[in-house]
Amino acid sequence: MAFEMAQKVLFKHCDPAGIVFYPRYFEMINDCVEAFFDHLGHPFEKLHQTGAVPTAEISTRFTAPSRHGDQLTLGLDVTRLGRSSLGLTITAQCAGETRFTASATLVYITPEGRPAPWPEALRASLEPHVKGQENGE
Amino acid sequence: MAFEMAQKVLFKHCDPAGIVFYPRYFEMINDCVEAFFDHLGHPFEKLHQTGAVPTAEISTRFTAPSRHGDQLTLGLDVTRLGRSSLGLTITAQCAGETRFTASATLVYITPEGRPAPWPEALRASLEPHVKGQENGE
Amino acid sequence: MAFEMAQKVLFKHCDPAGIVFYPRYFEMINDCVEAFFDHLGHPFEKLHQTGAVPTAEISTRFTAPSRHGDQLTLGLDVTRLGRSSLGLTITAQCAGETRFTASATLVYITPEGRPAPWPEALRASLEPHVKGQENGE
Amino acid sequence: MAFEMAQKVLFKHCDPAGIVFYPRYFEMINDCVEAFFDHLGHPFEKLHQTGAVPTAEISTRFTAPSRHGDQLTLGLDVTRLGRSSLGLTITAQCAGETRFTASATLVYITPEGRPAPWPEALRASLEPHVKGQENGE
Numbered sequence: 001m002a003f004e005m006a007q008k009v010l011f012k013h014c015d016p017a018g019i020v021f022y023p024r025y026f027e028m029i030n031d032c033v034e035a036f037f038d039h040l041g042h043p044f045e046k047l048h049q050t051g052a053v054p055t056a057e058i059s060t061r062f063t064a065p066s067r068h069g070d071q072l073t074l075g076l077d078v079t080r081l082g083r084s085s086l087g088l089t090i091t092a093q094c095a096g097e098t099r100f101t102a103s104a105t106l107v108y109i110t111p112e113g114r115p116a117p118w119p120e121a122l123r124a125s126l127e128p129h130v131k132g133q134e135n136g137e
Numbered sequence: 138m139a140f141e142m143a144q145k146v147l148f149k150h151c152d153p154a155g156i157v158f159y160p161r162y163f164e165m166i167n168d169c170v171e172a173f174f175d176h177l178g179h180p181f182e183k184l185h186q187t188g189a190v191p192t193a194e195i196s197t198r199f200t201a202p203s204r205h206g207d208q209l210t211l212g213l214d215v216t217r218l219g220r221s222s223l224g225l226t227i228t229a230q231c232a233g234e235t236r237f238t239a240s241a242t243l244v245y246i247t248p249e250g251r252p253a254p255w256p257e258a259l260r261a262s263l264e265p266h267v268k269g270q271e272n273g274e
Numbered sequence: 275m276a277f278e279m280a281q282k283v284l285f286k287h288c289d290p291a292g293i294v295f296y297p298r299y300f301e302m303i304n305d306c307v308e309a310f311f312d313h314l315g316h317p318f319e320k321l322h323q324t325g326a327v328p329t330a331e332i333s334t335r336f337t338a339p340s341r342h343g344d345q346l347t348l349g350l351d352v353t354r355l356g357r358s359s360l361g362l363t364i365t366a367q368c369a370g371e372t373r374f375t376a377s378a379t380l381v382y383i384t385p386e387g388r389p390a391p392w393p394e395a396l397r398a399s400l401e402p403h404v405k406g407q408e409n410g411e
Numbered sequence: 412m413a414f415e416m417a418q419k420v421l422f423k424h425c426d427p428a429g430i431v432f433y434p435r436y437f438e439m440i441n442d443c444v445e446a447f448f449d450h451l452g453h454p455f456e457k458l459h460q461t462g463a464v465p466t467a468e469i470s471t472r473f474t475a476p477s478r479h480g481d482q483l484t485l486g487l488d489v490t491r492l493g494r495s496s497l498g499l500t501i502t503a504q505c506a507g508e509t510r511f512t513a514s515a516t517l518v519y520i521t522p523e524g525r526p527a528p529w530p531e532a533l534r535a536s537l538e539p540h541v542k543g544q545e546n547g548e
Contacts, residue, residue, distance in 0.1 A: 045480025069456025182343025206319025
């Protein structure tokens with residue numbers, strides 16, 4: 001696991017059925033990615049001065065519901081580092097049960113919105129976290 | 138297209154990069170599904186008195202950014218009607234350009250959270266909308 | 275009433291108690307203000323190219339809960355037009371019952387964040403809507 | 412100060428102007444109140460099994476903008492403990508600057524939505540935090 005983030009299920013996350021409303025999970029996922037970049041020393045607030053890292057695609061399976069008060073652990077793995085793309089998996093666990101598994105691709109873009117190579121320092125920080133594969137385009 | 142919903146990109150949807158923050162797209166998707174059930178005569182507020190229709194999985198590709206003020210059209214198609222599941226695709230278009238394509242599976246569940254057959258009246262409303270296939274489990 | 279906007283209470287607005295989670299009301303209020311400026315011919319997406327209209331203060335009383343499916347009508351009144359400020363009241367009604375009453379002050383600011391006089395064309399559009407008072411600083 | 416909560420300004424909180432979109436502040440305020448009840452040993456997820464604590468009114472002044480990456484400290488004070496009501500002030504500070512000041516009234520209600528006296532154990536936990544006044548209705 002490249003990175004972990006604790007996230008309690010709060011009142012604001014839950015719907016009338018008493019479980020997490022799934023768009024709120026995507027806010028948690030975005031928070032987890034943001035916290036990972038913080039942890040790498042490349043916080044989003046700095047990164048966004050010269051580029052952006054939009055999510056190009058994301059696939060998610062919600063395998064069990066989460067309830068108000070549940071203590072989730074979001075785990076992030078780097079599955080692929082391309083020239084300007086980044087493959088991630090993010091899972092949420094609670095007491096040994098998987099709540100969701102997401103697989104996402106992020107892309108580094110310029111302020112004009114065009115894909116661009118990862119800045120060298122950022123690439124160097126990401127590389128050690130790529131899981132079980134040679135990186136490359 | 139089984140159903141369409143207009144959605145202007147509002148201030149609240151946009152991030153510091155001036156484009157839609159992708160978790161907000163999932164709120165739009167949920168609104169579109171809710172409006173489709175309304176249109177079928179089975180509004181969510183009534184449906185949730187005796188069951189729920191959580192999203193079991195969703196895969197989304199964001200193919201072009203949307204900006205504040207863009208007039209989106211969300212289009213919904215029913216791709217599969219199972220015993221207790223429902224396959225949907227939801228796309229967003231603006232001026233002929235696709236902004237995202239999502240493919241989702243919803244499941245009808247009891248208040249206790251167990252998958253259950255679609256209520257007969259609801260199934261009968263959904264069936265005419267299944268696209269290009271025989272429905273069945 | 276200077277402006278009205280219909281807003282059905284959707285699934286996404288509601289909390290585990292089955293009523294609107296109050297921060298969602300503030301999104302509705304912002305949507306209503308945005309729609310009012312649209313209606314005036316000064317859409318936010320255009321206005322934000324040369325300035326911004328942040329909310330400087332807002333006071334809200336939630337007088338009755340709103341439930342999933344309720345058909346709200348948000349009504350907006352202009353109570354005061356200052357050199358760079360705008361006083362508004364926004365209320366939500368459902369079937370003759372008031373759900374909330376909000377009183378807000380917006381300020382027109384430059385891209386650098388400094389209060390500035392309302393652009394002439396915008397001021398001219400706002401003036402006819404000022405309710406029961408002479409406008410001025 | 413009865414309670415403090417750190418909150419970094421995240422990407423999801425910010426609008427196209429690059430500052431916190433004010434409805435997101437109300438989510439932070441709700442999170443802070445929820446964390447305070449946690450701290451008291453009466454977590455919302457438990458409290459909501461037998462009642463609820465909706466916000467009856469809230470007045471907020473936004474005195475300076477907050478930007479992505481700002482490290483906010485939310486401070487909560489209990490200003491009044493009534494039979495079934497609770498007066499709170501919540502402020503956000505960053506590097507000695509006040510970003511907002513909110514004054515709210517919460518009400519304890521039964522599952523049927525009627526105001527009810529605070530449960531004894533909860534009242535006993537709140538009382539020591541009432542600031543500079545005798546409590547009472």
